Each structure stands twice: as structure tokens, then as C-alpha cells.
Amino acid sequence: MKCEWQAMPFRFASRHLPQPQVRLPPHLPPPASPPVQMSDETFDLCPPQALPAEQLLEIFRQLTADGSWQRYSGPHGTALQQLLLHRHQRQHCHLCCSGTAAMELALRAAGVEAGAEVILSAYDFKSNFINILMLGARPVLVDTVPDLPVLDPVAVEAAISPSTRAVIASHLHGLAAPLSALSEIAGRHRITIIEDACQNPGASLAGQPAGARGDLAILSFGGSKLLTAGRGGAVLTDNPQFAQRITLHTQRGNDAWPLSELQAAVLLPQLQQLDQQNRHRAAAVRQLQAALADSPAISLLLSPEFCSTPVNPDGIATAAFYKVALLLHAGRIARDELSAACIRKGIPLHPGFTALHTIHAKSRFRTSGSLTNATRLAEQLLVLHHSALLQPGAELRQMADHIRTLAELRHSATW
Incomplete structure (x- = not known):
């Protein structure tokens, strides 16, 4: 039987093992370009930078100048x-x-x-x-x-x-x-x-x-x-x-x-802009909710509090969307096919978590009661990454239309 370290030769540092070559970039990437205009066929939804490159560079310059980047605290x-x-x-x-x-x-x-x-x-x-x-x-x-x-x-x-x-x-x-x-x-x-x-x-x-x-x-x-x-x-x-x-x-x-x-x-500067970005994402989720409201195939999973509370342009959002949950009213195969089809279009829509009781040895945990709801979520839930929520309104509506069309195609194929 092979030992774990033999199957994973680079897990431990050793002068006897070839080490991977790492090439460090000479500088940070340039500032992000404006959002790409999306065609009817393909979306280009790269995760937005947390901060503009110029601001990051200025932070690095300040920490380099005063030496604080290398301090323990x-x-x-x-x-x-x-x-x-x-x-x-x-x-x-x-x-x-x-x-x-x-x-x-x-x-x-x-x-x-x-x-x-x-x-x-x-x-x-x-x-x-x-x-x-x-x-x-x-x-x-x-x-x-x-x-x-x-x-x-x-x-x-x-x-x-x-x-x-x-x-x-x-x-x-x-x-x-x-x-x-x-x-x-x-x-x-x-x-x-x-x-x-x-x-x-x-x-x-x-x-x-x-x-x-x-x-x-x-x-x-x-x-x-x-x-x-x-x-x-x-x-x-x-x-x-x-x-x-x-x-x-x-x-x-x-x-x-x-x-x-x-x-x-x-x-620190990200915390200062967090509330504004959360409100932006919340408004985008409401657009998605409206676009998918009467679909027989797919629906957004939102809290009653979020649905009943208007977005306050100056206040704290009632929800923060790292990922948005969507439930496909079909089986796991259709869910995985929908995710793959959306990813091919450039839409960051992925399967949700795998149910924990299906991936671990039963001797390692205890269950209490039925896990029917969790099992269904693990088979039918999809999550839309927050990079999609900071897009302009027209692109967001177009993306929602694509998700709905693809979902309804897979939903109809299962009936």
C-alpha cells in the first residue's frame, strides 16, 4: 500500500524532490476594464476587483514606505x-x-x-x-x-x-x-x-x-x-x-x-464601501426576482424579510448576497445540465453544496430525524455568484432571460 506522501510528492518540502517553479508577476495587473458588452450568445462576468488597482498600489506603497507590511502586528x-x-x-x-x-x-x-x-x-x-x-x-x-x-x-x-x-x-x-x-x-x-x-x-x-x-x-x-x-x-x-x-x-x-x-x-477600505455594494447587489436580486417570478421551472429562494423590505438607498441591506440561491423544479441531472449550460454562456451559476450525509462515512456522524429537505436542496439548488450582481441593468436582465430559458428547456424535458 502506498503511503500518502508517496502519492502526493510535493506535500512536504525536500531538497531531493523537484520543486515547482513559481514566477511572480513584476507588478499588479492594470485597472479592470469597463464591463464587457455582452452579446446574445456569451457573457463575460469576471469577478470584480475588490478595490481599484490604483488604490491597492497606493496601500502597498504606504505599507512599504513605513515598513508596516512586515510587522507581526x-x-x-x-x-x-x-x-x-x-x-x-x-x-x-x-x-x-x-x-x-x-x-x-x-x-x-x-x-x-x-x-x-x-x-x-x-x-x-x-x-x-x-x-x-x-x-x-x-x-x-x-x-x-x-x-x-x-x-x-x-x-x-x-x-x-x-x-x-x-x-x-x-x-x-x-x-x-x-x-x-x-x-x-x-x-x-x-x-x-x-x-x-x-x-x-x-x-x-x-x-x-x-x-x-x-x-x-x-x-x-x-x-x-x-x-x-x-x-x-x-x-x-x-x-x-x-x-x-x-x-x-x-x-x-x-x-x-x-x-x-x-x-x-x-x-479597511472594503468595509467602508460594503453597505453601498450590498444595496447594489440587493437591487440586482430584486431584478432577478421579477424576471423569474412566474417561471414554472426555476425560482429564487429569498427571505420574507428581504421580500417585504424596500431597498433603502442610504441604509443597511437586509441581506448580503455572496451567492444567490435558485431552486430548479426538476431533478439533479437537469440541475447539473443547467449549471453546465450557463457556465458555457459565461454565467457563474453552479450547483449548491453537497448534502453532508451523502459524502461522509456514517460512522463519523449522527443524524436526527429525516433529512428530506436538505437532500432535495443538494439535488436541485443552484447558486449565482455575486460577480453577476454588479453588472449594469441591461446585462443583468439579459442574463436572467438566459437562465430562465435554459431552465425551462430542462424542466420541460423532465416531464
Whole structure:
């Protein structure tokens, strides 16, 4: 039997193994061109740059001039922490190297250890599941509410056992987890709510910012996120004991999982423009909703709060759309065919998450109740990437027409 390192020869550095040649670019790419005029046949929806190239270059010049780019910590990281604390109305913020790392730190802070159980949706990002396993704990998978990628509070309460330490409540695809109901349940059973707000920074949930309501909350600054530094994350809490546990785990002479000064400096101006861009994306989603409203084949999955609240041109958006959820009223094969057809057109429409109970050994988790809704979502859900939502109105309408036409073709073929 081959060892893992033999099958993956570049996993460990060695002078005896050929090393890949990396050619670094001499400078950053030029400023993004204006959006390409889309033809009737093909779309060109490249992800927009988080910041204009000139602004990035100026940030790099400043950090190079004062030497702060190479510091272990400095004013940019401190400023980012303070801004996140203010925006989320929190007492403690720990910056870290990724959203995945943030979730591990949150689980550790909640006291999750070997033998403990953590409840999460069977339709969720697989990293959350793996983080639980890495701590020696057992994931407990429960169902979503019908037709929405939202954790079902009734299913959560039914899954609680004496070993339950935490519930992961993820805000996915512009939809909010039912934190009021979950918090009431958690309070009665004395378990911790970890709010995964990686997908919806800047959203307002029942009058409070996403990331402000869980006992712990996590953010992600990954490469494709609404706020990006290529990599990065943060943990937020009001509980000083949780904050102390995070500090004790990460401080090993220096912070073991840091966010750099350079990353923090790039994130600060993005936070200043986040509300404006969220409002722009929310308005685009309303256009998509109108274009697909009477389609028998495909529909947008939106929260009642978003549907009933007008977009305030100066306020906080009720939803932040990293990805928009669409449900194809046909089977998995038709869903995958629709995604492939849209991608060929240049439309970033991809299958949603794979149901967690279908990709992991059953000995590694426990289920509670039926997972019918989560299974259906995993087979029929598609997600539209936020790069499509910053396009001009005419291109957005044209894209919606393409999605509708292709969806209805595949829907009719299944009946």
C-alpha cells in the first residue's frame, strides 16, 4: 500500500524532490476594464476587483514606505478589529488566517472536545463538518426548513443530547438562520450558538448586524468573498471566557494563525464601501426576482424579510448576497445540465453544496430525524455568484432571460 506522501510528492518540502517553479508577476495587473458588452450568445462576468488597482498600489506603497507590511502586528490590524467591533456591536474580536480557522477557534472557545456533539444542518459548508471531526467531536446532522437552506429549529431541539455543546447556525445564500428561535432553545438547554456569518457581511437581521447575535460569530475574508484579503477571518464574541480561550489557544510566542498587516490594510477600505455594494447587489436580486417570478421551472429562494423590505438607498441591506440561491423544479441531472449550460454562456451559476450525509462515512456522524429537505436542496439548488450582481441593468436582465430559458428547456424535458 502506498503511503500518502508517496502519492502526493510535493506535500512536504525536500531538497531531493523537484520543486515547482513559481514566477511572480513584476507588478499588479492594470485597472479592470469597463464591463464587457455582452452579446446574445456569451457573457463575460469576471469577478470584480475588490478595490481599484490604483488604490491597492497606493496601500502597498504606504505599507512599504513605513515598513508596516512586515510587522507581526500594527495599526491596520488594530483599526480593523475596532471597526469590526463597532459594526457588529461586540466586545471581543480575534483576527485570524481564514474562516475555517475562525470556526475551529469558535468551537474550541465553546468547549467542544473529544466526545462532544455539535449540531449543524445537513446542507452546509463541509469545512464546518470537518472542523468538528478534527476536534474529536461528533457532528449531528439535522434537516432544513422546506425549500430553504435554513436550519430547522424544531429539528435542532429534537437532536439535543447530554453531549451537545454547540449549534452551528449558518447564514447561506442571502438567507438568515433563525437565530431568535435557536437562541431561545440554546438558552433553555445551556448550549452555545456559533453564528457562521462568512457569507453575509453587512446584512441586517431583525435590526441587528449579521454576526452580532450568536454567542460566537465568525467571518471570512477568503478570495471570493464580499470582503476579501485573499485569505483571512475573524471571531466575534461578548463572552470574556470565550475570548480568553481563543487567546490561550493562538498565543504560542506569537499568534499562531495571524492576519497580516497587509491583509488588514486591504480590508479597511472594503468595509467602508460594503453597505453601498450590498444595496447594489440587493437591487440586482430584486431584478432577478421579477424576471423569474412566474417561471414554472426555476425560482429564487429569498427571505420574507428581504421580500417585504424596500431597498433603502442610504441604509443597511437586509441581506448580503455572496451567492444567490435558485431552486430548479426538476431533478439533479437537469440541475447539473443547467449549471453546465450557463457556465458555457459565461454565467457563474453552479450547483449548491453537497448534502453532508451523502459524502461522509456514517460512522463519523449522527443524524436526527429525516433529512428530506436538505437532500432535495443538494439535488436541485443552484447558486449565482455575486460577480453577476454588479453588472449594469441591461446585462443583468439579459442574463436572467438566459437562465430562465435554459431552465425551462430542462424542466420541460423532465416531464
